[in-house]
Amino acid sequence: MTVRVQTEDFDAGFEINQLRSARKDVGAVVSFIGQVRDVNEGDEVSQLTLEHYPGMTEKSLEAIITQAKTHWNIMDVLIIHRVGTLQPCDQIVLVAVSGSHRGEAFAACEFVMDYLKTEAPFWKKEATSSGERWVEAKSSDDDARERWNKTTE
Amino acid sequence: MKIKLFYFARLKETLKYSTEDLELADAEGPWTVLKLKALLSKRGDVWGQMLMGKLKVRAAINHELVHDNATIANGDEVAFFPPVTGG
Secondary structure, eight states, X not given: OEEEEESSOOOHHHHHHHHHHTOTTOOEEEEEEEEOOSEETTEEEEEEEEEEOTXXXXXXXXXXXXXXXXXXXXXXXXXXXXXXEEOTTOEEXXXXXXXXXXXXXXXXXXXXXXXXXXXXXXXXXXXXXXXXXXXXXXXXXXXXXXXXXXXXX | OEEEEEEOHXXXXXXXXXXXXXXXXXXXXXXXXXXXXXXXXXXXXXXXXXXXXXXXXXXXETTEEEOTTOEEOTTOEEEEEOOOOOO
């Protein structure tokens, strides 16, 4: 598994190719990219700043991958998450999962994102025309995570 | 016993603390997350509002998310922060 927390941008194509070509028994790679939107809660967003808890962030992302590997027969998982100040259209996060077949890779990728959004210690602050504000956690993200408790038991 | 405390995001900004070393009286133990929150809340309004008010606060001990009844040990790293919003 690979976990990277960085201020720099990433090349998703390169990263996905690395994961895909690492093993000849890989039959599927599923990936997710999150990017900064220029709108949230009806307001225009000009900038996003991401804070995190160094040390805990990496551990929690590794723990999420370990959990995904116990639920699905997948080969490798890569998570890159950016921190610092980002602009609309900037990439925030990349999750890529390799496996033999698409089904388990799709499920594992969604699981990793749902857990990342509710467990990994990142916080977003957005700049709008009326000033800066912390982004509130969404209950829909908790719901998205909770459904895995039912399906992975 | 001695612990190291960290605050993040809205808590860090409002409390104007990012980290501090704290001595907890052994005689008053065992120390739980809730007990520590109550102690810190005595520092004044904003502390009580942030840690024991309406806002949801999550806690971690040594980088693991924990509940309010988790026990704190000597040398632990304890962190308080709002619900996470990454991804």
